[in-house]
Amino acid sequence: xxxxxxxxxAALLLSLLAAQSGAGPEEFTLRSDGFIQQTEKTVGYAVAxxxxxxxxxxxxxxxGSNDEGKVYLNGKALLKTTEPRALQQDDDVAHNITxxxxxxxVVFKIFNEGGSDxxxxxxxxxxxxxxxxxxxxxxxx
Numbered sequence: 001x002x003x004x005x006x007x008x009x010a011a012l013l014l015s016l017l018a019a020q021s022g023a024g025p026e027e028f029t030l031r032s033d034g035f036i037q038q039t040e041k042t043v044g045y046a047v048a049x050x051x052x053x054x055x056x057x058x059x060x061x062x063x064g065s066n067d068e069g070k071v072y073l074n075g076k077a078l079l080k081t082t083e084p085r086a087l088q089q090d091d092d093v094a095h096n097i098t099x100x101x102x103x104x105x106v107v108f109k110i111f112n113e114g115g116s117d118x119x120x121x122x123x124x125x126x127x128x129x130x131x132x133x134x135x136x137x138x139x140x141x
Contacts, residue, residue, distance in 0.1 A: 044118065046108040051136045056099040059124050059132060062090040066119040068111040073097065074104055087119040099124070099132075103141055 063071050063079045066087040071079040071094070078094040085091070112118040124132040 041114070042112045042118070044110050044112075046106075046110075046120070047139075048106050049138045049141050050099060050104040050106055051138065052099045052101060052104065053134070055101045056124075056132065056135075057096075058127060059097040059099060060127060060129075061094040061097045062123050062125060063092045063094075063108075064089045064119075064121040065091070065110055067113040069120055070109040071122060072105075072107040072109075074100065084113040087121065089121055090123075095127075097124070099135065 061071065061073065061078055063069055063081075064087050065081060065085070067084040069079065069081050069092070070077060078097065079092045081092055106122070108120055108122055110118060110120045124135075126132060
């Protein structure tokens with residue numbers, strides 16, 4: 001049985017990530033409004049599968065989070081922030097990232113320390129900051 005939860009939100013987030021419009025943070029915002037109750041001291045996980053037809057090397061993975069955030073790609077922790085903060089696009093950057101040919105697993109952990117804002121944003125870019133868009137994002141393999 002599927003529930004409307006952070007996984008549903010992951011689809012929205014990562015679909016927006018695929019669009020890679022390059023606009024402001026609102027284009028890449030993950031909000032829990034309507035999906036899960038916003039509470040203090042709460043952790044949420046968004047999981048998605050990124051399928052690439054070819055290996056993509058020398059990419060950057062950029063993250064923003066409100067509050068704390070951590071991102072894993074294929075089981076490896078790439079980004080982590082442990083301080084409360086407001087959402088800002090591209091606050092943290094992991095360099096020299098590789099998307100493998102085939103399925104890649106992205107896990108985005110957000111910890112809401114307090115207040116009602118619980119947000120996150122992710123995107124892949126090349127080293128010049130140009131959005132990478134030629135991959136498919138799914139909630140299931």
